[in-house]
Amino acid sequence: MYGAVLRSPRHQLRRVTCCQSWTSRRGFSVLGIETSADDTCAAIVTSDRKILSNVVQSQHSYHEEYRGIHPYMAIEAHQRHLPGVVRQALKEANMSIQDLDGIAFTRGPGIAGCLSVGSNAAKTLAGALNKPLIGVHHMQAHALTVFLTSPPEEAPQFPFLSLLLSGGHSLLLVAVSPTNFRILATTADQSIGTAFDHVAKMLEIPWMAAGPGASLEQFAKTEVGDVDSDDLPYDNIFVTPMPGKLAFSFSAPESQAARLVEKRGVRNMSLKSRVLLARAFQTRVVLQLEQKLAIAIKHCREEQIPIRHLVVSGGVASNAFLRERLRVCLDSASTDDRISLVCPPPKFCTDNAAMIAWASMDRFLSGDTDEYSVEHKSRWSLDEFSASTRSKELQPHAWQP
Template sequence: MVSKTIYILAIESSCDDTSAAVLCNDEVLSNVVATQKIHEEFGGVVPELASRAHQKNIVPVVHRALTIANIDKKQLSAIAFTRGPGLMGSLLVGTSFAKSLSLGLNIPLIEVNHMQAHILAHFIRDDKTESPKFPFLAMTISGGHTQIVLVHDYFNMEILGETLDDAVGEAFDKSAKLLGLPYPGGPLIDKNAQFGNPMALPFPKPKVDGLNFSFSGLKTSILYFIQKETKKNPDFIQENLKDICASIQYTIIEILMAKLRKAAKQTGVTQIAIGGGVSANSGIRKALKEGENKYGWTTFIPKFEYCTDNAAMIGIVGYFKYIQGRFAEYDVAVKARYQI
């Protein structure tokens, strides 16, 4: 039990969301996210535009986070920031700001691995949700990552399997683009899938050894299928959109769940947690909850606000590192690729 009141200001800027949060110990007092709309017209995140938007957003976002939390910056115990993985330019904005503020306030600086944060978001104190017990299996699914991780402790994590090519979020978004859906398309596939027949169009599932994933082949098969059908009927997508989305989503979920079942069987671990932006997908959430009855799992699903990139998850890692005295030096460099 920690008797001291610890206030952590957390900053997340790994991709295209600028976020700041204030935590009092393991409780979130504020969690502000500024989403960059500019990328929608390009159908994906443009790194240079993302870093410029971060520069514009970071001061007002941090100010708002402190205001909502009703905390003066002089009360802060430490500054936590995302070191990586992510876009280099975006990471540099958050890191530089965090270093400057830490130096100016003369308080510790804490570097955070973005993927660890998605997993440890489950430990944010919330009266309505429980946290997993160690060890547990975490499936981190996002636009840039797909991993199955065996979590032994807060900072002892072992990657059991990961994608060999595309991440699951990329598979969703690029499939949506093939259907003419606007960016980000993943949530739109989820929305349409709820009204379609998931068995209407059987797409192939890639055969990958062990607990690794591959989604590039599935994406290619969807492309060829769409090209073939629209050549015969130009209105094919419009007439069958809901069934196409439901079939794509069903196939992706089946791939994820098959690997998760295999990981649970190999490790004997039945506590299952998900994290990352794609964990907001309703079909994945439903499949995970169904696993409780089918396979005897205990499942942990984060609140929607802690699924996508946000600073609260950076703050909870900062809190645990603060307790252990794991502080960063001012020469710490960002890492676009940063393993757990």
Template sequence: MFFRSLPSLSFRFVVSPCASLISPPVRSLLPSSNPKFRSDSLLRLYSSSADTPPPAPVSSDNINNDDDESRRTQNKNANKNSKQNRRDNIGKAKAVDRGQYQNRYVHRPNNPLSGLPDTSKPFTVLGIETSCDDTGVAVVESTGKILGESIASQAGIHENFGGIVPGLAKEAHAANIQATIADALDKAGMDVRDVDAIAVTVGPGLEICLRVGCEAAKTLAIAHSKPFVGVHHLEAHILMSRLNSSLEFPFLSLLVSGGHCQLLRCDGIGSYEVIGGTLDDSLGEAYDKVARMLNLPVGGGGGPAVEALAKNGDPSVVKLPIPMQHRKDCDFSFAGLKNAFRMAVNKMKEIRGLEEGGDLAEQDKADLAASFQNVAIKHLEQRLKLAISNTKRDTPAIDKLVVVGGVAANKAIRESLSNICEANEWNFFVPEARLCTDNGVMAAWAGIEKINCNISDVPTTQEVFARYPFSNN
């Protein structure tokens, strides 16, 4: 139990190849210059033990060629398996929400590199978002006005791979970042020297992609002595609901995206409590897998493709189980639903007499898509009803629901959850569809919200985080 209470830690060891850059005291500890680390010294130390004989010296005469061949074969197979694992992981969720140990998230305020903007009057923030596959940059005013926005999409790059390829995404970010920043500033009629602060997504997400945006933001902040704000990607989604709206804390937030599915109580900037999360896969990831099982084009995202197809389908044709309908907590699960859907697709192909690899008719695909979406929405509805019931005992009371994340752009989901709020006399908030997916506006607005709370970060020490759980550690 003690170890489960500790936060996730990662360590990085870097050995410089430039020996000339290593100070003489440190260089003296290296094997090439210190006799203590020479093989003959090690043999003498080893042979000083009365109980253990020294190892036999290794020479080319006692190396077995068969062993070499066996090792080469093992290494070849290991590399092959590693490549296959990477292919299998394409498109998988960025993190499993219930795979984290803490459920509280609180900011750590830091001193800015230079003074924060005067919040008594309007100020502007340049926001940069590169957590996944789209390069998003925007200039937003503290009044909520979007002055300039630019997005470089990678849909055409990843479509043939059936999911996001991190290496290709990183290369595209690196190729697009400068032009995207310049385009957003140009649309705002500003120069980088004119903005009052710079904000950037630092996690969670694909680490090599996050690093591209973070390095660009750090460079600009240091070069122009601008305040710097590192933004939590999930918090940025949540705070988008406060852009140009009357929404005040506290409220309940349902975050549904390609990497996460969470219910959170939101009490203020940097104060969030996870009351429910996915036990396995996210809803967005499930939509993507369904799209691939139906051989749908996923260049614009699997979710929109399934949603569009489901409009023409009959959800009663295929019966799929509602996950966890007998559990009374607020957690989610989509792995079982995905497996049931896969079995339904195979059964439909068997009924239609299709061979392996055969493609179903459009109406069959539409019925399957409608059945999946219908059950997924019912699962969300059941979890939300439990959350609303549980919050009635909270103090202060909550009567507002915010739905955010890329999947929140789904019209059927928005309508269903809005009806539940209306039935419970709750207010319903959701960003406009184009701002539900990843974009630079969310990074800039989250930066504005944090600056209004006198929160900023130091660019010279800012890191990025592939996993960035809501935590108070």
């Protein structure tokens, strides 16, 4: 059995040497598979930072009537789409399945049934093809995407601050290394992406292909003419939760918006009123991020942690208003020593398999692969992940091209 051979130190050394020769010849190529939530993704990435393919099959049409992810529908869609998505990734890369050097998949966190679809597919392919396998932490992949998408001279330097903002997570952390993350703040209730989705639903904002959160962002840009005091009672209903503390709460602004909508009745609200409420909600949620980020920067200075970059990733990082405000916040909080804002392109902020393939690269090149029996983990904190990797921390081969 290949899994048994993999445990042999002699085989490990021989396979690492082999990987290094492949890399010097054409780059070590990895098929990444991502099925943690509602997009079915496959990509092929090489160790020399080439994205040969990046296929994303959206499920938004399946979930539109539910105004959010329906787990059963997501699992069924992954099962239907994944074979074709993998085949398309190979076709776009002009490769056969035998040409691959390794296979990586999202091990967690995510929706358990969705993770199992990608996990089972990756393990079956790796076992059948006698290829090495690695299960990747989804949030680690988001944090490291910029090393794949940014020019080397613009890549962040460790340690750096990172905001990981998505439909499932809201994290502010210090990335000490590719495998070591120190969480400074997380949400006390629900994620920022979920709050955006819920408010978009309660305001009955028309659904966009990119999902309800992106729909709210676009809706808030709607031109509604001049605004006077009678039109805008909304700023006063929002308060920043837990002021002065490194912790998020996105249920609080959502509840404040919900009380107003319930009181007035969404069908009785004019388009202008709905737009202004969406705009005020987005502004206050982003203001919460700004305030917590300023606290984190101050904390890092007190701890003498040299921070030169802020990396923002995850689906919500596609929000242009958010990026604009974070740049203003950094300029205000880092007047003496400028902190650079680094974000992946919007299509790499949302879930994709290129980031999964890339996050696995160091482990492949170091020979630290998983056995075929590795299980997915729907609940898997970055603290737990960091603790498990700290004792065998890898040299950052891939992160410094």
